[in-house]
Amino acid sequence: MSGYPHGVAQATRTDPLRVLEEIKRQSLEALGGLPGTLYGPVEDALKLAALKSDGKVNHYEEQAALWVLRQHQATHVMRFRQQVAQSFDDFRALRIRSGGDVTLRLVDEQQLEYELASGRLNEALVARFARPLDTLQSRLQTLADAMRVPMGANPIGPERLVAAFSQTLLDAQVPDTLRGRLFRFYETDLIRVLGELYARINTLLATSGYGGAAPAPRPPQEDLRRFQDDVLVPTPHMGGFGGTHDGFGGQHSPGPVSAAGAGNFGRTLSTPMSQQDIAAMASELSQLRSQLHAWRDSVPRADSHGMPGSGFDRSVGQRREMRVDEILSVASLLQAEPPDAFARALAVSGRLGETIRDHLQDGARRLGLNPDQACFSAEEEDAIDLVALLFDSLFRHNALQDRARRLYARLVLPYVKVALTDNAVFVKREHPARRLLDAITEACEGNDGETPQDRELLDRATEISQRIVAEYNEDLAVFELAHAELDALLAQQRRRFELQEQRAAKATYGRERLGAARSQAENALHERTGETTLTQAVADFLAMPWRHHVVQTLLRDNVDQRRHAEAIALGDALVMADRLAQQNRGRELADQLLALQPAIIECLASSGLDDSAAQHGLAGLVRALVDPDTSRRVRPAAPLSVQEDDTGEAERRLWLAGGTDTVRHDPLLAERMRALEVGDWVRLVDADGESAAAKVAWVSPLTSRFLLVNRRGLRVLAASAEELAALATSGRLTIGAERTAFDEAMRQVRRHLDRGTGTR
Known part of the structure; x- marks a missing residue:
């Protein structure tokens, strides 16, 4: 719109x-x-x-x-x-x-x-x-x-x-x-x-003719003027990565900020920034580019470029560096073309940078620029490499479907143009192009289009990517409007995701309470039947109706301990009644059964029997106890059959089977896992080897297990701190992940650059 x-x-x-x-x-x-x-x-x-x-x-x-x-x-x-x-x-x-004097x-x-x-x-x-x-x-x-x-x-x-x-x-x-x-x-x-x-x-x-006078930009401090002019105030002819190499590896402007630059500065920095923030961004960008240069020097040229005429092959003296405006013209020419080459490159890690260079050089030929006589500058190479690493990281570390690959491929060239004219996109977290990519990733991650709402998100993200291709021409307002539109739709979906989180937490908590109640009931039954000789009728009653009744009292009347105590007392009284029958103490047995009649009927009713069926069950119990010669022996109860829950098989394999001692883990790492709080993000590799972001949505008050959900509020894993530590040891879990996809992608880019240079 x-x-x-x-x-x-x-x-x-x-x-x-x-x-x-x-x-x-x-x-x-x-x-x-x-x-x-x-x-x-x-x-x-x-x-x-x-x-x-x-x-x-x-x-x-x-x-x-x-x-x-x-x-x-x-x-x-x-x-x-x-x-x-x-x-x-x-x-x-x-x-x-003004109403004149104001009454106090x-x-x-x-x-x-x-x-x-x-x-x-x-x-x-x-x-x-x-x-x-x-x-x-x-x-x-x-x-x-x-x-x-x-x-x-x-x-x-x-x-x-x-x-x-x-x-x-x-x-x-x-x-x-x-x-x-x-x-x-x-x-x-x-x-x-x-x-x-x-x-x-x-x-x-x-x-409508009421433009007024544009507000004058505030003059920057002299010691930060270079970063504001070169990094935060790029222009189409003096891009953030183009021009003469200066202390930051960026463009050193020969004069004051131009009007075009001031306008771009207003679009990029919608909120005033302090000198400390600007200095921090300058330092962060400088460090990032130093990492990039060290990584590029450590990679063989054939692997890092894979093409003749690269910006790093400057042995031929006649070759000149292409200006930023020339690269922008080439990118604008190619921007509307089908993104098939980029989509294929995203499917193979490390190929996107090479594909971008090949594509830009092919466009340069079509515009009459001979690649044998012109090459990319070091700053233009920086922009291409960072965009390639960024998109590759986004696609590798988010659960994106095949449909999303073409969507992201369509955005490659627009983001190359952003990086050439405004490299603050890599360090400024409120940058409109950065926020739009976060919103698109949120809409696409884990979205297989199964529901109408999911399909609407995918369709809107696709439409917005097409609009960026059609309308972006070095004006960041296109990204701002696109983000506002997509974020408005996501805001509605986030409420649905929050409800899904709540339902997942309630379902997990309900299963845990049921499991705990069944475990307590099993222990209570074993204490009364494990070594005691009983008639078949009493043993059957304790194994089925009474055990179920104990579970129900724990689930329904967890706060009222009196009800649970009465249920336990009924089991003890029935064992005592069986012993009285064995000893032929008929009067005491009759008094005992009369006293237990209301509790026995209530117990049978909790299993779904109406009053008539409950009376019939009581009569059968009495008939079995009136004969002192009835056969009695130790009758261990069979385990209660447990209905399968709705968790996946891959998730069930991660759950603890017999306590924390059955999972080999690092105790110090388990302590770090226990420090996780609701709202913290981690990265989890599933059983199929796919990496995805997961959020701690809930911590169980019963078992201290952590419920992890994806960005769509769907349960990914419910596991203890010990299990999470085991996953982290095996490389399948990373804590400290960033909340937004762009931040996490840049973190992965830095790790990739450090690994390439052997600094980590």
Whole structure:
């Protein structure tokens, strides 16, 4: 979906009132569902918190308050829309902005809490959207001048949107903890929506003739100017990896930042960065390139390049280094062509870099550039190698299906162009191209398209990759809009994945409780039948109805220990009744059976027998005990048949069979595994040798086992710390994995470079 408006005149200014009404319409369309869309995710978060706390924390007050909020959802949505609409009226000066003297009054505690929460949220949003807000403020000023009204507050600025949310819920009785959750989810939704909304509104104002003056970039400090100009402010003619080799291995700009560079700087750094962050990024990039150069020097030329005319074969003096703009022109020419060559290269580890070079040189020939007379510069070689290693790592270390290979192959050349013009993509975690690749990987990893939702994700990711190929021309806004669209769909799917995590945790916990209850019942039965001579009727009763009754009391009445004690006492009383019958103590036996009648009937009823069948079973038991000469012997009970659970065979083989002593493991490594917390990520190699990311979703309060799920919330493994240590020793488990696919891929790239140079 394009973010550009249609039917807006560009030659002359459009009527300012019509423009303001269009901004109002688009804003209400994007924001109008709030705050009603928050209640469902907040409810899911409360359920997850209750599950993780295992009943130790009472969330009843929050759940009750949330239930009341959901009853008034329509009212809250209408009130919020009215608040947003009122902000546009204030901007048009239709309301009196100052009422003269302000009456002083006391602020109640609840309003004070809302104001504090609003202030924190407003600061976070202003910092995140600083650049588009500066541009929007300038263009709204031009719009206000055209309407001949004094400039008011930005009607869709963070301050007004946060105030609208606070005013909407001000009269509701919301506990402090629930208020915090609501503000956090509101912030998440605003971040998801505002980036695309501000881009569309800025574009609308600009194309309607209200461009205003672009805000001047802040002057960087002198000691960091080189990194800001060369690494964070690339231009099509002075790319991040092109030009003269300087201290960072990048382009040293001969003069101040150009206008084009400043514009790219605004797109790349949507939030202000501190000097420490910039210095850290410069150091990280410098270290990465040093690793890359050391790795390239350690690899034979035929393996690292595999082609004549490589940028590293500079023995021929006549060969010149191609400029970045020439490489960009070649890449743009090839970008729309079928990505079959890249798809085949992704299927063979280490071939992608060679394929990219062959492809670019072939394109250079078609543009009239003779590869025998021109070669890639060292910085261009860096960009090609890093993109090749990145995509190869993404495809090797994520559970991606064959369909995803062509999707990723389609993105290879656009990301080569990004790396040539803006190498901050490798070190800046908020880079739009980086975030888009994370979202695409999240949509594709482990997705085999079995459900309609999964197929929708795959189709949308494919569509977005095609759009990047068609629209990307050194403007990172394409990545921002594409990420916003895909992330909006993923946000809906993440709620489904969270529910799947909860169901997986509940199912695992239920199986563990059942297993523990059966184990206790087996032990109790063995204590009473292992060495005791019993009649067949009593032994059968204890082995079947009574053992089942003990399991039921443990599962259903786990908190009420009295019920379990009564069930155990029934088993002891039946053994005693059998002994009384053997000793021909008829009166005591009769009294015993009469006293046990209610408990025996209840025991039989728990096995599904109605009152008539229970009475019949009791009668059979009495008949067997009235004859003292009935045969008695030790009757060990057969193990209770256990129904197979729904775990896979590969997973069952990893579970402990007879205790931790049956698994050989490193105790120190097992201690590290015990330190894993819910939300930590690991990398797990399954029985088929495929690597995939897995998250610790739950830790069992009964067995301390860890439940690992994939990015789609589906169970991957349930194992103890000792089993995880054994997997880590065998190289099938790696702890400390990054949360996002791009970060993990870059970590794997660094490890690959270190292994290639023998530094690790």
